[in-house]
Amino acid sequence: MSLKKLWTKVKRVIREADVVLEVVDARDPYGTRSKELEKIAEAAGKPIIIVINKADLVSKEVMDEWKRVLNREYETIYISARGRLGTRKLWIAIKKVAPKKTVKVAVVGYPNVGKSTIINLLRGRHSAGTSPIPGYTKHVQLVRAATWLRVIDTPGVIPLRDSEEELVFKGALSPESLEDPLPVALKLIKQGLLKDPEVFKKTYGIEGDQPLTVIENLARRRGLYLKGGRLNIEEAARIIIRDWQQGKLIFYYTPEDYNLK
Ligand SMILES: Nc1nc2c(ncn2[C@@H]2O[C@H](COP(=O)(O)OP(=O)(O)O)[C@@H](O)[C@H]2O)c(=O)[nH]1
Ligand SMILES: [Mg+2]
Numbered sequence: 001m002s003l004k005k006l007w008t009k010v011k012r013v014i015r016e017a018d019v020v021l022e023v024v025d026a027r028d029p030y031g032t033r034s035k036e037l038e039k040i041a042e043a044a045g046k047p048i049i050i051v052i053n054k055a056d057l058v059s060k061e062v063m064d065e066w067k068r069v070l071n072r073e074y075e076t077i078y079i080s081a082r083g084r085l086g087t088r089k090l091w092i093a094i095k096k097v098a099p100k101k102t103v104k105v106a107v108v109g110y111p112n113v114g115k116s117t118i119i120n121l122l123r124g125r126h127s128a129g130t131s132p133i134p135g136y137t138k139h140v141q142l143v144r145a146a147t148w149l150r151v152i153d154t155p156g157v158i159p160l161r162d163s164e165e166e167l168v169f170k171g172a173l174s175p176e177s178l179e180d181p182l183p184v185a186l187k188l189i190k191q192g193l194l195k196d197p198e199v200f201k202k203t204y205g206i207e208g209d210q211p212l213t214v215i216e217n218l219a220r221r222r223g224l225y226l227k228g229g230r231l232n233i234e235e236a237a238r239i240i241i242r243d244w245q246q247g248k249l250i251f252y253y254t255p256e257d258y259n260l261k
Helices: 003-016 035-043 060-071 087-097 115-123 164-169 182-195 199-204 211-222 233-245
Strands: 019-025 048-053 075-078 103-109 141-146 149-153
Touching: 003 035, 003 103, 019 035, 019 087, 019 115, 035 048, 048 060, 048 087, 048 115, 060 075, 075 087, 087 103, 087 115, 103 115, 115 141, 115 149, 164 182, 164 233, 182 199, 182 211, 182 233, 199 211, 211 233
Parallel strands: 019 048, 019 103, 048 075, 103 149
Antiparallel strands: 141 149
């Protein structure tokens, strides 16, 4: 399905809903929010709840900071859908912004932020297809999460102007879809070293304070060699991107990184 069609679909879902849950990634809530989606919801007169998901990857202090900052704009909560933590918080927030007898909620956001996992959490069992493969949810589906609650899952939508690099950082584009993963991986490593100089040591037990050295050391550590004995740098680059997207390589952004206090 083309991106344009996806946007049309998501617009329709938002118009149909009483509340819009905008799901963002705890590691970069600001970078993974979508002003486009917020504009659509506002134009349609629908209240927005920002759901910071994957809170298990970030310290509680930083989660509280993000909540405080984002609360100035929209009702904001943080949860860990995979950890099955946050159902009550979600219910309370939904009831607060939409005090109706039955409420229809649209779950929107970038691919891979955890929309389907949140729906499973709300249903209390596993069924909406979740996948670490960005873009897996292809169809809109409506599920009954509680007697008073209907939830609509949506395919992840990405702004038309995001660069390939931004999409990889936000987890919306898989490393397999990149022709050359090296430049993006190098940038990612640079960011990681800035945020936490020890992160690659902690994650892989490897040394290196330069992006390329980190990749080379990972390739060595994993025994990734090409025919002829050269290091398979590309494969190591993909591993780093994948581990970041799947939350195995962990570093994160704070409001200060965006000059927000
Ligand atoms: N660490 C962590 N990972 C999560 C959480 N929620 C979802 N994920 C993972 O994020 C990936 C994408 O989840 P999915 O629900 O398919 O995202 P969607 O594309 O937005 O529907 C999967 O690998 C999930 O297991 C969470 O709370 N914490
Ligand atoms: Mg999904």
